[in-house]
């Protein structure tokens with residue numbers, strides 16, 4: 352049997368060697384801290400500085416890291432201990448992950464792994480292994496095409512808010528597939544580069560509608576519900592009020608908003624509010640808010656010393672690339688982020704559910720030898736679901 356990490360390190364090194372011209376260093380590279388995870392021993396190396404793109408390319412080919420990261424912040428001396436370096440600002444960054452979205456059956460395929468008897472399951476009863484009864488279970492998941500499409504919508508809505516409510520130019524926004532289960536958005540060279548952690552926290556709360564008094568503002572109980580139509584927000588209003596109103600008309604009242612006429616919309620509201628109570632309205636608005644809020648990972652946005660996966664590098668848990676997206680409508684993560692080839696490789700698959708890569712369907716497999724294209728073999732080996740039986 353070939354060692355899994357040996358196989359992956361060789362594959363990653365060959366990828367970087369053959370594709371090194373596609374690597375483009377993040378802007379202001381010497382001011383950023385670089386970190387990377389090695390294959391064996393698995394170890395995180397931090398406080399690295401790189402003077403130029405050439406040094407970055409040399410590191411990728413020489414070290415063939417499992418994962419590579421760069422600080423979103425700029426420092427005077429990125430290799431100095433965190434408390435003795437000068438923080439000069441940081442990109443605004445956002446992480447949208449399927450893990451933070453409302454769970455839908457077809458968005459991710461779950462795999463449960465019993466660490467006691469090394470069995471794999473598609474379902475789990477009572478949090479226990481059905482073979483040995485152990486509770487030492489780890490979970491892996493594979494996002495589906497549907498799940499990743501769903502995540503795109505979140506990114507599109509986030510871009511709208513950043514441009515409309517915060518005046519950030521579209522040219523300053525870069526979006527990426529994360530290489531695993533979601534999307535990253537970064538804002539570089541904006542007026543928000545210098546903002547501190549508190550501002551980033553407020554920004555996160557604004558986007559996630561956490562503590563934002565949208566409901567209280569509307570459910571002003573001093574106004575009888577029969578008069579509420581006169582002050583209820585309309586879709587053309589700026590910011591969250593407009594977005595909430597738009598979703599309210601479309602999803603709760605059930606009309607298509609094509610030609611907005613204030614008198615007509617207010618008459619619809621008057622008619623609707625005459626049939627419901629404040630409690631009904633509150634429930635409807637909670638539903639709307641749950642739909643329109645942006646599900647970012649707030650830890651990522653608020654951490655001003657974060658290291659973030661570097662674009663165009665390989666994700667050590669999938670073998671897919673963190674890939675820049677230039678057109679989100681035509682971008683297909685499970686096609687466009689594929690790094691490895693179609694060359695056949697023999698692997699032993701412990702367990703794999705049905706999955707899709709490059710518009711090819713694979714699996715399900717269970718305790719069997721399979722010949723797979725390199726891209727699928729690397730994917731399963733990275734996920735810990737298969738072992739290599741040969742090198743490419």
Ligand SMILES: [Zn+2]
Pocket residue numbers: 465466467468469470480481482483484485
């Ligand atoms: Zn077990």
